[in-house]
Amino acid sequence: MVPLSWYIGLSAVLFGIGVIGFLVRRNVLIMLMSIELMLNSVNVSLIAFSHYLQDLRGQVLVFFIITVAAAEAAIGLAILVSLVRNKSAALHTDEITEMKG
């Protein structure tokens, strides 16, 4: 039997990698993928808790998180597409300066 703390540790490591990816990359696409990575790591920990505490509420929560992740990816990518359409090569975060007065 694998202890519960191993799963939570793995989830913490994945979450940390997602945070690092979100903070250090310049590419908006990969920042969005890092957000998905963070959401998935939380899902792993929720399912591990729900398995070890023998309660299905964690899995219901994962269901909602997957829904929100799909919505978030759709909106984020739509914003990205409209950014690139308005200005060529705005794929980098430090080139997005349209809001600056």
Next chain:
Amino acid sequence: MTPKMFFIYFAVAMTFMSVMVITRRNPVHSALWMIGLFFHIAAMYLFLNAEFLAAVQIILYAGAIMVLFLFVIMMLNIREEVVAERFIGEWPIGVALGIAIMSMIIYAISKLEPGPSGEYTIEAVQKITHTKAIGSILYTQYIFPFEIASLVLLIAVVGAIVLAKKR
């Protein structure tokens, strides 16, 4: 012993794949590593007796969300992206913050005390099948959050169309 070996394989592979996702130069490669990562996560869900969510993970994440990402990557021109600098100038600060958050969570694990167990033991779930067990909770206790989730999806659909529309 064998479950632990499997877990160690999955942990190492998932960590490696997520590092590959955030370090690849080409977003297509990142997306492909991400798909591999999602398959591993789905296998881990099977490991934790969550068969329905493993199927949802593959259908929704690997099948829908990553395909959406790949569509957008192929719509955009990434040719100049491949030669540009990958990381921001202040990347050590980002790495330090990520490691700080990671170590904080890992420190919190050592203080973890599991709460009281629920009624859905593995035998009870297997008796009424996993999908049915999840459905019976989702459509009774969580019916209002379920409706709100449908509203979130509706707003996402409308918002994506309005944002990406040519004007």
